[in-house]
Amino acid sequence: MTDAPASWLQRWRDRLQRRLSTRLVVASVALLVVVQALGLLSLRASIDRNARQSIQQELALGERLFQRLLEQNGQRLRDGAGLLVADYGFRSAVGSRDLETIASALGNHGRRIGATHALLLDTDFALQAAASPPEDAVMPALQELAQRAQSSTVGDGVAGGLVAIDGRIHQLVMVPMRAPLVIAWVVMGFRVDEGLVRDMQRLSGLQIALQTRASASADWLTTASSLAPLTSAALGGPASMRPGSASSVLIAGQAYGMRVAPLDADNEAPLRALLLRSVDEAVAPYRSLQWTLLVIGLLGTVALAAGGLWAARRITTPIRELSGAAQRLAAGDFEHPVPVTTRDEIGELAQTFEHMRTSIDAQRKEVTRLAYWDSLTGLPNRAQFREAVSAALAQREQSAPEATAAASTRTAAILLLDLDRFKHINDLLGYATGDQLLREVGERLGAVIGARGFPMARLSGDEFALLLPEAELGEPMAAEIASAFERPMQLGEQSVDLRASVGIAHYPGHAREVDELLARAEVAMYAAKRGSSGVMVYHEQLDSGSSQTLSLLSDLQRAIGAGELRVFLQPKIALGSGELVGAEALLRWQHPTRGMVPPLDFIPFAEQTGFIRHLTLWVIDEILRISPQLAAQGHALSLAVNLSTRDLMDLELPDKIGERLARFAVPPEALKLEITESAIMDDPQRAESVLARLHAMGLPLSIDDFGTGYSSLAYLKRLPVKELKIDRSFVMHLDREDGDHKIVRSTIDLAHTLGLEVVAEGVENLAIWQVLRGLGCDLAQGYFVSRPLPADQFEAWATAWPQQRERLLGQPEAALLK
Template structure:
């Protein structure tokens, strides 16, 4: 059975205390015994010398009787157990007592010397036998005292250990309660000693643990509540994301305006149709359809009306197709139709004519009835191609030729590839011309109608093609707008104009130059930064550059246009609205645009001297511009009468063939000299 801590402690303390005391007492006995032995030696040595002195005369005179009397006197001394005397020849003369060598005796001898002559020797044996019982009794007492001390220490230790164990047991019970998760309890405190202070510290720790446990429990409950809410939100978000993903997947594959599949879905279905066609020898037809005059609807009635028209066209196409057919909006006013199991050109044309005739019925847009026509081109699989890109390109080229020849519908023929290649070569040549500086600018003057002086010039780009000769902008600008070249073209023209403006300014003839900007340029998020970079790079004052933006361009995305114009004004670049009067912009929005000028469209100016309606429109535009604090330019001035009417109506500037046609810089300088 294992001993308890208390028993071990008491036994250990008592044993240590007893052994320590026993060692002290035994050491004292040892010291006492040694001291007694030293005293015995000293006494024996002294007694034998006295014996030798006393016996000297008796030995010299050889008086045995006297020697025996002296020896009896010696034996009467306490502690002398034996005495003997020998003559010079070593004969024993007399002795008394009994010889007994033990731990309690000490033998001492001395020579009897008289005048340097030895007459014999004497010997005694001293003993402390009487002291041994005393020493033994002392030893027994010492052992008794040690055992009593051990018992006393044991009792005291037992009592102290009981107190100590009660305190330790209380702490042990407390730690077990803490281990079970009980906090905040207090242990009883007895006394004011270190153990009591330790228990008080334990109680303080228990209270702190209770506080921490309560706080942890509260935070855990909060975390559980937050997790529960998060799980609910994650579940809601997951469901919302699933719905959004389905919507995004639908939007990625469909046109949001018409609900028709888009180009991505068409490519997928074309690829499937090609695979089925190869596997099952199943022909099909692909048509591309483009509305005629859609831009005019947007420009005259606005984009909302254009959107309604596109939606109506999409519904009419779907209504006249089979369920297996696919109608797609490619973008803008362009649609595509996939016709499975259509084997020849005749069947394809029949479907195309049916679709085109379905568009002839007018579309009601507000209070206007709009008549819609379209141009359609088609390509057959596998006759005209067995790849997605090839079929789309061939159908698009057939549509382009139908639109150009106003044919309504055309089936692709290989000869169209050559014409398409011509356009592609023209695009490549234009890219080369922009990068290698083959474009030139002609300048048309603007005249101040009050002073009759030159007030500015409009830069008009020309292309000196190495094969086709001098090409006007109408030949290549639309091509640039349909490709990625419109940005590089605009910035190249702007750089040429800025360079010329700087040259005239350095000659002491500062003259503002206007540059036309496409709608696609304003849609470019980095357009304003590019303009700023060109002006800084060329080193021309921003006030010498004016950008002209058509009214219809501004109405495409009014908010984006307003932000771009505001940023240009902050650079110091002035902006003018070109072809004003054709875009139906609202008075409210016009007031928000930070433009400097409006240019009346030439379609109103050219006949204003003979057309009362045009005259009224021009007068209204001039009054409107002045009321908004804008300068007004009349373009398309081809007669002196037109110029006179503009001046009489208060128009600020005029531009047109009557004043001067666009000229290269040398001719413009010569004209300038003549018309100072």
Template sequence: MHMRFHSLKNRIVFLFISLLLALQLVSYFAIGNAIDSNARNAIHEELRLSEKIFSRLLEQNAQKLIQGATLLSKDYAFREAIGTHDTETIVSTLLNHGQRLGADLTMLVDLEGKITATSSDTLARGLQKSVSVLIQQAGKQGHASSTDMVDGKPYQMVMVPILAPVTISWVAMAIPVDSKLINDMRELSQLQISLLTSVNGQAWTPHISTLGQSDANALAQMLPANSWRTEILRDFELGDSYYSASILPLVQNEKSKTIAVLQISISEAVAPYKQLQRNLLILTVLGGILATIISAVTAGRIAGPVRQLADQARRLGAGDYQTPINIQRKDEIGDLATSFSQMRDAIAQREKEISHLAYWDTLTNLPNRTLFTNMLDDAIRQAGMRVSTCYVLMMDLDRFKHVNDVMGHRFGDLLLQQVAVILNSELGTNNIKPARLGGDEFAAMLPGVSQNEAMQVAEKILLALEKPITIEDQTVDIGAGIGIAGYPEHASDAASLLSRTEVAMYVAKQLKNGAVIYSPEIDKSSQQNLSLLSDMRAALEHKQFRLYVQPKLSLHTGQIVAAEALVRWIHPERNFIFPDQFIPFAEQTGFIRQLTHWVMNAAAAASRDWQRAGLNIKLSVNISTRDLLDQELPSKFSGILQQHQVAASSFCLEITESAIMDDPVRAHQTLDRLHAMGMELSIDDFGTGYSSLAYLKRLPVDELKIDKSFVLKMEKNADDTKIVKSTIDLGHNMGLRVVAEGVENAEVISLLTELGCDHAQGYHIAKPMPASDLPAWLVEWNQHQTI
């Protein structure tokens, strides 16, 4: 149900119907509010008009009485009866004339205000006071009218004079305010009219009303007893209807008072409009049904093709690019279907291209690592089913980085393409599948062969690579290291088999042994290396490294003038670990940078302590290839010197020739900045590298350090002596200080002194010692020299 509601078709229908219903509901309630508001305003206007009409009716009644009383006062027989005091005739005339006018009371009043004759003695007694007031008004205006209460009922009363020709008496007539007046008012309007009377300030009681008795009583109970002013009552409920009403005070005396309540039913007033509103609601429902049908048809025409395109998209997701899209329309849906079809064709083409890029090496057109791994998985599965074997060869080219650096990457790419051609040619089509795994690494899968056959294939490849490769008139000699591992002997899955083949390949590269078959011992060595890296990081964190120094002797003065900073590792389990067991590995993994930073920091702290003790010993610190490639090295060393407050001139940095030649440009930049700080620079192990003298001449070095391989046996080997002498002469001719390391006997010291060497370093002078022991050793050395 949830999914159906969220379909495009249903959402379109829901949107259309919701908008229509929202619009109609807003219109419905707006019209209802307008009707109600307009009806109430009209009712209030009608009430104000009805007040005037009711007052006008009362006034017309009064005028009618005045006219009738005036006619009576001009009757000759009536005036003659007054003159003769014919009481019987006077009363008869009053009675007859009052009946013709519908008056309940007709009276003759003398000039002193005393009622002398009347058609009803009972009514006359209740109007005596009003008579006196009316005479005063009539004396001024010629006639007078008022409303008064008699026996709890309101009466309209008028007073006119009897002239002969002066006033001789007064005629008064009274007519009740009764249902006739109310009915006349009711006929003139839609009003409900009620006359209410209150006696001695008590609750109102209905006197005359067009309402039902219960509604009239309810109205009387609703009004406050002391209400005596003209006012509008809004929206009160009587029975099943709502009313608005206007209260008009009619008459009041000492005992009672009467009011008229003019009411208009709001329900009746708005009934025609409510019928119109109900008709509108019916039209809204019918319109909603019609709109639902129309919107459903419209939505179906939109959602149907969209659903077809959605089905096509799912087929595309499943890899089906052949099913046609059968939507023939000339509107936007048709354009969408056409675009979708074009997109499907484009995706199919791109997927084909991506698949090729994902599984094939674009440079050599050989399978890449991903495809080779998948192929190897299949081959291992087949070998397992046939109880057979599957061997893998992995090859890494020798000196390829050097070719890239010297000849450029374009030449390197051409070389890789030639290697791919050689592999395809040499391996043939005997179910052997070569692949390029990345960089200068290649692999070949040999299903169903023995270990000896796999070794023969590796030797065949190595033999083919021994032949020089000519590219663009450039001849390149290139070799390779090949690792070999097989299923099921060495691994049971593709990932493990590739990993162990790679381990064997790296061993072949290190041993320069051509091809090496994997063995568990090789893997143990690799695991030890991984463990060693973790141990070195822990050693740095737990302060297991120690700073050792080996003094350097000036052959001219016989004094100790410098020392080389060395690092030693005191392992909590392996005890003392020699530098050649972890320094090369630290250089391979890049950990040498952290180690160099530690040595420099420890050397700066030792130099500071020596200077405070009065010893001015220059310290030499070894810098590796990775250190030289670090462009931040000068700023790091500067921070260490500032931290320990020692001068840069207290240090000499030793760099091997091979470290400089790996990246001469960056190395030169780093050395220039270090030398500019005030540090001396020394070429370590001079004579064992491949650097050119022309390049070394441009470097800002201060010292050459002859490798110990030439110094150790120079007193017995004339060739070593010649090399040492040539190196000393070369260094001096270039203005450099020359240091010989590996001095292990007095004969070598004497020979070096004769050849003019500046400084000597070796076990004959002193073995490496903790840096903290140097001051005490110097005291002992100086004492021995004095003796």
């Protein structure tokens, strides 16, 4: 009796193992479980990593937001103090030393802007009057503020900043009262307390703590915090963290992402803010997602097992009869019908085999047709065109083997036609419209050929080809085609202006093989497209140029990593003062075998391929590395980088530049971006969006090569640019061309009316310098000042510029600058 159940279980297990359907279901479920487990583990790791990266981005944004709040508070103090020092009654009270009236006015103005401190100091920074008696620790803080006011380089003597008073952080501003010399100082201040912390938390969703310390070796004390009291009490903050740095910390048993934001310019950082984001809170929504995915995965596994078992039970009939039929079909026997003996799934499979047998001949014929005809236009395709050309050329070879040299060089021609701006039309109007356009192109070409019956084909994309029996027909036929495409194409309600570039290759003068003829016609076509000439006949110089371009572009892809690129800087000089104020970054390529490759040999092709984006970011990285080095030597300059059309179309460009500014710790005003008019006009809306974001980041923008593009003043008025550069073609002959003089003068007046600075490129001599200075131009750039210099030589040139300026300009002009 005990052996019976075991024997029954053994037989059942053997039966399951023999069943193919059972093995398939078990294998499928096991595979699904493994895949889901690996996916969940990978998702968990990815969520944690992405959440921490997102926290650091939120903290960096929160730091900028907090600094902005402090700047707004400081501006409110400056405005309030500025109104007070301009008030006639208050000035009279100060002049008469009416301390009671002064204290009352200080109190009224302080309450109006919510200031906690309102004081009047004499010229020695001694306290004269106050809205309320100040704390004892206020005066040392005011002495520090007075030193900032005396050393202020702003020009108005206003000083402000954050200071620690009795262990609390205060924001103070000191404004001079002049008559016309300084007769007193007005001090306004806020206490940076829980109110600002709560405002910051509401705006950013981050936790914030304000800390101060008495000295570099002292412990940090938290003066205000948005954290819970217990958590806030456990917050000390690592003293070793540098300002602007970020890390993960454990506070009261909870993980936080933390960023240290300095609140003053002192390297010892006696004041700082800690921005915190709870890791658990950031990850919590994703944890819920994980549980949801787990439940869905379990339900999917159950559903797969149930569905698999149900489907497996349906496969119960042997399939041997179908095996023989499949073998016959594989051998090419389509005469014998496939037997259909059941009405279930196997029967359906048998019916499918039968349908395959009866339709396979038709399919093979259709495949043959598709192999030689273009399904969109109904024209022959590349394969059929090649065969037609090969047959025609072979017939010519057989019919005239002894042709003279003159006749044998021009006996046939291939025309290769490619549509201009087709990709733009495709992207703008959609692929359906693009297909309709290609059909219309085929019909129009057929109308041009008419009854002449020249072989014609669509090779690929928007490329079409014609075979002409006589080479002399090539250029007239190309002109006839170009004339036909001058008429706009009507696609529904949309009228499309279309042009075509045509390349011509002659047989046998240019090539004797079909593929060579097509390749050389294509080279000529691309040359016509680049030169906007419409039609181009192949010649050898075109092919060598193409090969060199391919070689240069392949080398360019490794040039960045190989350290072959160089940044050159060309100075910009203020015409009014003669001071060095900036420079333009220019890219050079030091090729290991070709030497210094001119920019025109690789920049246009980098723009065509999109590789220009990598070059632009490399130049920006180099400029941001160089800028702090120049500033450390006393040359705080605005360094300009050119943006191409491809760069302006990149919606992620502002984020990429912002990340680099933060990484190199360079202020936005140190990096200027120059944009050509043509780059803006390619897609004005998209360009305006990108430029607006760059402007909002604080990056100064400049219009380069002004006057050579096709932009309208309406766009120029809307763009957030700070500077306009006059193209060198208008400047180089300014001292002797009256027309250029009028254009430059009008451009300067227009730019100044719009509030823009003007830079003149191509300043080649002292006479042009003097003319520009007389016209009120702001900045000059050109060989008269300096050729572009390698970055490692620019610092020495900048140091020697004051002495070189005297030599270049001469004593009278140099005296005018002083």
